[in-house]
Amino acid sequence: MSEFLPYYIVIYTFVFLFGASIGSFLNVCIYRLPKEESLIKRNSHCMTCGTEIKRRDLIPIVSWCLLGGKCRACKAPISPRYTIVESLNAVLYLLVFLWFDVMQTPIHAILVCLLYSALIVVFFMDWDTQLISNYVVIFIGILAVLEFFFTDKLDYITDANGYGVDNPWISQLIGMFAVSVPLLLIELLSKGKAMGRGDVYLMVACGAFLGVGGALIALFIALITGSIAGIIQKHKSGDSVFAFGPWLSVGVAIAAIWGQELSNLYLNFTGLGIEQAAV
Numbered sequence: 302m303s304e305f306l307p308y309y310i311v312i313y314t315f316v317f318l319f320g321a322s323i324g325s326f327l328n329v330c331i332y333r334l335p336k337e338e339s340l341i342k343r344n345s346h347c348m349t350c351g352t353e354i355k356r357r358d359l360i361p362i363v364s365w366c367l368l369g370g371k372c373r374a375c376k377a378p379i380s381p382r383y384t385i386v387e388s389l390n391a392v393l394y395l396l397v398f399l400w401f402d403v404m405q406t407p408i409h410a411i412l413v414c415l416l417y418s419a420l421i422v423v424f425f426m427d428w429d430t431q432l433i434s435n436y437v438v439i440f441i442g443i444l445a446v447l448e449f450f451f452t453d454k455l456d457y458i459t460d461a462n463g464y465g466v467d468n469p470w471i472s473q474l475i476g477m478f479a480v481s482v483p484l485l486l487i488e489l490l491s492k493g494k495a496m497g498r499g500d501v502y503l504m505v506a507c508g509a510f511l512g513v514g515g516a517l518i519a520l521f522i523a524l525i526t527g528s529i530a531g532i533i534q535k536h537k538s539g540d541s542v543f544a545f546g547p548w549l550s551v552g553v554a555i556a557a558i559w560g561q562e563l564s565n566l567y568l569n570f571t572g573l574g575i576e577q578a579a580v
């Protein structure tokens with residue numbers, strides 16, 4: 302490892318910078334997808350004065366800091382949201398590359414990075430508009446298909462104790478329905494008040510990516526984080542209408558990296574795993 306250290310530093314620096322650049326594009330998606338605007342045409346412009354932002358002021362993270370968070374032309378404050386999204390995407394890419402053995406499962410690492418970018422868009426867009434873009438869900442679905450065909454899952458789905466579903470493909474198929482069907486029932490019974498159809502589609506795609514164990518862990522985390530956020534929001538504003546998609550995204554993001562560890566922890570904690578280990 303130590304003799305390769307310079308190479309690792311170069312790779313990780315590149316991953317961070319690449320993540321920040323993709324984060325810049327995610328800002329465009331978060332802002333334009335709800336309005337059904339083109340993602341590629343027309344340059345970014347200041348929200349206050351409408352001045353087109355020059356190329357030198359579009360460097361992710363750096364430009365916002367150099368300009369002190371203000372528009373160069375009219376000095377109106379620019380939301381830190383843009384820089385937060387860029388930094389978050391960069392840090393998550395770095396985290397994925399540090400967590401997975403990239404040399405062994407490079408395709409899986411790249412797919413998880415792309416999944417994280419899609420989840421960032423879901424998080425902020427659903428937070429702002431209570432909408433989950435179908436394009437983003439389809440994108441996650443494509444990632445799930447690539448995961449299905451191109452990664453050798455046996456390395457990381459089944460751990461040393463032999464826990465986990467033996468056949469990862471069947472796990473992915475069941476994962477599509479394990480969470481989405483219960484959410485669909487809640488949506489139908491509550492007539493869309495407790496759950497949106499977007500949440501259902503999101504969990505079809507994410508469940509297919511994660512497999513059944515990961516999908517259930519994701520739901521579990523979403524329920525906990527979502528409940529806490531809901532209580533805080535109700536306490537602060539008395540408003541009980543809120544989006545569940547952001548918390549599903551958080552759950553899926555955590556499950557994508559630590560799903561196996563968390564489900565093993567749960568199985569061991571409850572004693573459900575012991576019988577399996579004996580077989």
Ligand SMILES: [Zn+2]
Nearest residue numbers: 347350372375
């Ligand atoms: Zn301006």
